[in-house]
Amino acid sequence: MTTTLSPAVRFGDAQIEMSHGAGGKASRRLVEGLILPTMMAEAIGQALGDAANLTIGDARLAITTDSFVVRPLRFPGGSIGELAINGTVNDLAVSGAVPLALVCSLIVEAGTPTGTLQAEIEAMGAAARHAGVRIIGGDTKVVEHGKADALYITTTGIGRLDPRAALGAEAVRPGDRILVTGHLGDHGITVLLARGDIDLAADLRSDTRSVYPFAAALLDEAGAALRWMRDPTRGGLATSLNELARDCGRALLLDEEAIPVRDEVRGACELLGLDPLHIANEGQLVAIVAPERADRALEALRRVDGGGAAALIGRVDVAPAGTVLAVSAYGGTRVVDMLVGDPLPRIC
Amino acid sequence: MTTTLSPAVRFGDAQIEMSHGAGGKASRRLVEGLILPTMMAEAIGQALGDAANLTIGDARLAITTDSFVVRPLRFPGGSIGELAINGTVNDLAVSGAVPLALVCSLIVEAGTPTGTLQAEIEAMGAAARHAGVRIIGGDTKVVEHGKADALYITTTGIGRLDPRAALGAEAVRPGDRILVTGHLGDHGITVLLARGDIDLAADLRSDTRSVYPFAAALLDEAGAALRWMRDPTRGGLATSLNELARDCGRALLLDEEAIPVRDEVRGACELLGLDPLHIANEGQLVAIVAPERADRALEALRRVDGGGAAALIGRVDVAPAGTVLAVSAYGGTRVVDMLVGDPLPRIC
Numbered sequence: 198m199t200t201t202l203s204p205a206v207r208f209g210d211a212q213i214e215m216s217h218g219a220g221g222k223a224s225r226r227l228v229e230g231l232i233l234p235t236m237m238a239e240a241i242g243q244a245l246g247d248a249a250n251l252t253i254g255d256a257r258l259a260i261t262t263d264s265f266v267v268r269p270l271r272f273p274g275g276s277i278g279e280l281a282i283n284g285t286v287n288d289l290a291v292s293g294a295v296p297l298a299l300v301c302s303l304i305v306e307a308g309t310p311t312g313t314l315q316a317e318i319e320a321m322g323a324a325a326r327h328a329g330v331r332i333i334g335g336d337t338k339v340v341e342h343g344k345a346d347a348l349y350i351t352t353t354g355i356g357r358l359d360p361r362a363a364l365g366a367e368a369v370r371p372g373d374r375i376l377v378t379g380h381l382g383d384h385g386i387t388v389l390l391a392r393g394d395i396d397l398a399a400d401l402r403s404d405t406r407s408v409y410p411f412a413a414a415l416l417d418e419a420g421a422a423l424r425w426m427r428d429p430t431r432g433g434l435a436t437s438l439n440e441l442a443r444d445c446g447r448a449l450l451l452d453e454e455a456i457p458v459r460d461e462v463r464g465a466c467e468l469l470g471l472d473p474l475h476i477a478n479e480g481q482l483v484a485i486v487a488p489e490r491a492d493r494a495l496e497a498l499r500r501v502d503g504g505g506a507a508a509l510i511g512r513v514d515v516a517p518a519g520t521v522l523a524v525s526a527y528g529g530t531r532v533v534d535m536l537v538g539d540p541l542p543r544i545c
Numbered sequence: 546m547t548t549t550l551s552p553a554v555r556f557g558d559a560q561i562e563m564s565h566g567a568g569g570k571a572s573r574r575l576v577e578g579l580i581l582p583t584m585m586a587e588a589i590g591q592a593l594g595d596a597a598n599l600t601i602g603d604a605r606l607a608i609t610t611d612s613f614v615v616r617p618l619r620f621p622g623g624s625i626g627e628l629a630i631n632g633t634v635n636d637l638a639v640s641g642a643v644p645l646a647l648v649c650s651l652i653v654e655a656g657t658p659t660g661t662l663q664a665e666i667e668a669m670g671a672a673a674r675h676a677g678v679r680i681i682g683g684d685t686k687v688v689e690h691g692k693a694d695a696l697y698i699t700t701t702g703i704g705r706l707d708p709r710a711a712l713g714a715e716a717v718r719p720g721d722r723i724l725v726t727g728h729l730g731d732h733g734i735t736v737l738l739a740r741g742d743i744d745l746a747a748d749l750r751s752d753t754r755s756v757y758p759f760a761a762a763l764l765d766e767a768g769a770a771l772r773w774m775r776d777p778t779r780g781g782l783a784t785s786l787n788e789l790a791r792d793c794g795r796a797l798l799l800d801e802e803a804i805p806v807r808d809e810v811r812g813a814c815e816l817l818g819l820d821p822l823h824i825a826n827e828g829q830l831v832a833i834v835a836p837e838r839a840d841r842a843l844e845a846l847r848r849v850d851g852g853g854a855a856a857l858i859g860r861v862d863v864a865p866a867g868t869v870l871a872v873s874a875y876g877g878t879r880v881v882d883m884l885v886g887d888p889l890p891r892i893c
Contacts (some may be wrong), residue, residue, distance in 0.1 A: 211658065212655075212656055212657060212658050213654075213656070213657045213662060213687055214687070215689065216687075217687050218653070218687025218688075227685060228685065231662070232666055232683065232685065235663060235667050236666045236670040237680050237681075249646075249648065249682035251681060255604070256601040256602035256603070256606075258604075260701075262650045262682060262683065262699070262701055263684045264650040264686045264699060265686075266688050297599070300608055302610045304612050304697055304699075305561045307563050310559065310560050310561075311558055311561065315583060318579070318580055319583050319584075322583055325584075332584055332585050333585075333597035333599060333608065334610060335610065336699075337565070337566060337576065337580065338566045338613075338614045339562070339563050339566025341563065341891075343691065344693065345693060345697075346688065349652055349688075349693075349697070351612060351650045351652075353610055355601075355606075543689075
């Protein structure tokens with residue numbers, strides 16, 4: 198999650214609820230109103246991206262950490278082990294870094310079958326090899342039966358900032374274009390259906406993958422015309438773009454018809470009263486590119502393996518500042534807000 | 546935990562038990578027999594220390610990760626938040642690195658009072674400032690009530706390797722001396738008593754602290770004569786020294802009377818049938834120093850704030866290779882083995 202730390206936000210909730218981990222408004226209040234001012238007071242006023250930057254010697258590094266608590270552990274197209282690798286690789290990639298190495302810490306519930314654990318560490322090894330990163334260290338803790346849900350994984354990634362990347366909300370200009378790499382909402386709806394709580398069948402798979410090839414293609418093609426990137430996970434595209442709108446003080450205008458969403462995802466969302474733009478993705482990237490490079494950047498995304506559905510979905514404007522609007526084919530507009538509450542808990 | 550990965554170890558247990566997280570023999574089998582060969586096959590044959598090394602540009606880095614699941618969250622002298630900072634700082638320090646920055650990921654159980662969380666993030670902020678490291682990023686996940694134990698914390702630390710440090714089991718020579726920084730077993734027994742499961746009162750406090758000042762003092766005083774360092778946490782001094790004995794192929798001979806253990810810890814251990822050398826520490830360092838620098842190194846440790854009880858507790862010999870022996874004042878010797886089983890679960 199990106200946040201610009203403001204000392205003005207206060208967290209007054211009496212206890213922690215599921216919504217505080219959902220990546221939307223409640224998460225933002227917890228992080229900005231409690232965690233950052235308490236733990237990282239020196240960061241007030243800084244923009245905090247998906248990865249933190251750190252310069253050591255002549256090395257400009259990006260470092261990011263994420264815990265994964267997805268339920269169930271396995272679902273069509275992926276598993277917690279794959280998510281744990283790809284999610285961290287992706288946070289580095291969208292920060293303009295070349296992912297290099299990971300460390301992984303496991304919290305295992307006593308009584309978990311060895312085969313369950315083995316399947317996930319195999320998935321982690323395979324995903325790391327596929328993403329071209331090394332797993333260089335780790336830790337394992339075991340808690341009593343009933344004190345976890347089989348397995349939680351925390352991965353921390355370290356990468357080298359690409360010197361061509363000059364990314365940030367402050368670089369975004371009116372007229373810039375908004376690109377996405379593929380269909381939105383596949384991951385969240387797949388995990389939801391895998392739980393079996395809802396009587397609905399759909400031929401869907403999680404989109405978990407490394408988005409580094411997309412980030413690299415954009416840097417190659419657009420260079421400094423690439424303004425900003427994010428992987429819209431918890432809270433979906435709507436939340437990522439609202440964070441950007443707030444941080445850059447611009448309006449983001451989406452062409453509703455151009456946003457790639459599969460019929461199965463749209464159908465499930467209609468049934469459940471959800472907006473596909475609030476559903477988590479695990480293998481998509483949203484980018485802001487200067488208009489003169491947008492077409493070539495889109496072509497570059499489409500040439501990447503798995504990028505056939507990449508699309509230009511909107512543009513940056515001046516007003517209404519700080520807002521995301523979706524324009525329908527009939528000319529109607531709707532405000533696209535951040536996720537509120539937690540309709541889909543433990544999606545990553 | 547230090548391990549030299551050997552492809553010969555096989556993990557045949559059907560499910561994960563508490564002992565697999567205790568830091569002793571069962572942990573070692575899980576890590577060496579399953580996790581490393583599956584997830585980090587390229588590491589076979591490498592010695593894996595408390596921190597992994599990584600060179601980026603001209604920066605020689607150390608990186609380490611640990612999850613903290615201690616129960617209860619608070620105990621005399623410390624809390625999970627302090628442990629989470631100090632434990633990771635210490636893994637960097639004993640690897641010969643200057644700790645620079647941390648990232649922290651929280652897994653919070655829904656229903657946890659905000660005050661409980663706030664107390665721990667305050668403890669983390671204070672411990673980081675005290676240790677001189679910056680917290681530069683983080684993540685927060687929430688799981689349903691009953692799916693965690695209020696709070697688990699994973700911290701990852703990054704540091705710069707001190708160019709003076711040339712540490713490793715392979716550097717250890719017969720005649721080298723064994724030093725420790727203070728009383729052993731305080732942390733483990735304090736946490737055990739804080740649970741209230743045992744009807745025993747003792748005026749004990751956890752020893753949680755940054756051991757970086759000790760590591761720095763040893764490097765300043767002994768330089769290349771400093772052979773090896775470790776912070777003996779899970780599994781205690783006995784486990785750390787058994788790992789060293791195995792890795793260096795030497796005998797480690799301890800002077801039982803010289804090992805600093807408080808009467809309260811010794812008494813609790815006698816009552817519970819435990820060996821103080823198997824009890825976890827969170828603010829101690831054990832070091833191997835060449836004999837010609839051992840006395841000055843010991844004086845340097847004693848000059849560090851909190852180092853008054855530092856002691857020279859033994860020496861390295863040739864035989865019996867791979868073994869830790871304790872010699873009593875009466876001349877009797879006993880084999881000091883690694884921890885087996887998990888007498889004190891969730892101690893860190």
